[in-house]
Amino acid sequence: GENVEQHPSTLSVQEGDSAVIKCTYSDSASNYFPWYKQELGKRPQLIIDIRSNVGEKKDQRIAVTLNKTAKHFSLHITETQPEDSAVYFCAVLANAGGTSYGKLTFGQGTILTVHP
Amino acid sequence: NAGVTQTPKFRILKIGQSMTLQCTQDMNHNYMYWYRQDPGMGLKLIYYSVGAGITDKGEVPNGYNVSRSTTEDFPLRLELAAPSQTSVYFCASTLRDAPTEAFFGQGTRLTVV
Numbered sequence: 657g658e659n660v661e662q663h664p665s666t667l668s669v670q671e672g673d674s675a676v677i678k679c680t681y682s683d684s685a686s687n688y689f690p691w692y693k694q695e696l697g698k699r700p701q702l703i704i705d706i707r708s709n710v711g712e713k714k715d716q717r718i719a720v721t722l723n724k725t726a727k728h729f730s731l732h733i734t735e736t737q738p739e740d741s742a743v744y745f746c747a748v749l750a751n752a753g754g755t756s757y758g759k760l761t762f763g764q765g766t767i768l769t770v771h772p
Numbered sequence: 773n774a775g776v777t778q779t780p781k782f783r784i785l786k787i788g789q790s791m792t793l794q795c796t797q798d799m800n801h802n803y804m805y806w807y808r809q810d811p812g813m814g815l816k817l818i819y820y821s822v823g824a825g826i827t828d829k830g831e832v833p834n835g836y837n838v839s840r841s842t843t844e845d846f847p848l849r850l851e852l853a854a855p856s857q858t859s860v861y862f863c864a865s866t867l868r869d870a871p872t873e874a875f876f877g878q879g880t881r882l883t884v885v
Binding site: 657660662690698699700701702705741745747757758759760761762763764765 | 777803807811813814815816817820822828830831862866868872873874876877878879
């Protein structure tokens with residue numbers, strides 16, 4: 657099955673700095689790569705996603721890049737703010753002959769702390 | 773729309789007890805999922821369903837059962853609870869298989885003692 661590795665496990669930055677979280681995956685047929693943010697005690701919520709036919713996607717201070725050849729994708733947060741502090745999960749949707757049924761394989765998560 | 777609703781939010785079980793985690797969604801989503809989240813780990817898929825009457829195992833199904841009698845409801849049953857099932861459980865749903873956003877419930881924190 658799909659294997660997703662996420663690094664780093666913890667990330668501490670000063671307010672205004674940039675933060676980068678990277679994920680690698682194993683199945684070259686995977687075609688959808690979402691990122692979820694989970695605040696303490698809350699449910700995961702989608703913040704950005706990218707499809708395999710796109711190399712980069714931006715949404716205000718958040719961007720995701722995808723390198724299909726190397727099988728990795730990264731989350732970039734610029735001008736970080738204390739409210740960005742949370743756990744971030746990458747995920748991969750496998751495409752096993754088109755019958756993924758929406759099943760996501762998640763990375764282990766990154767605890768991001770933004771210090772004021 | 774309430775989205776995905778899970779009950780209860782917290783529960784303590786004794787070893788060997790059974791319980792059902794409830795999940796319902798009002799978005800008319802066909803696909804529903806149960807994940808568990810252990811401390812410091814990502815979410816792992818327990819079971820999923822692509823429609824009423826259809827369920828299948830995910831990555832970690834042992835010790836659990838599910839049913840899908842309606843589009844809205846997808847309960848997760850724990851039989852003979854074990855300490856290894858101490859975790860946070862999330863139900864999720866998507867409109868179709870992919871690629872599309874998965875909506876999560878608020879989670880159930882289960883402790884087995």
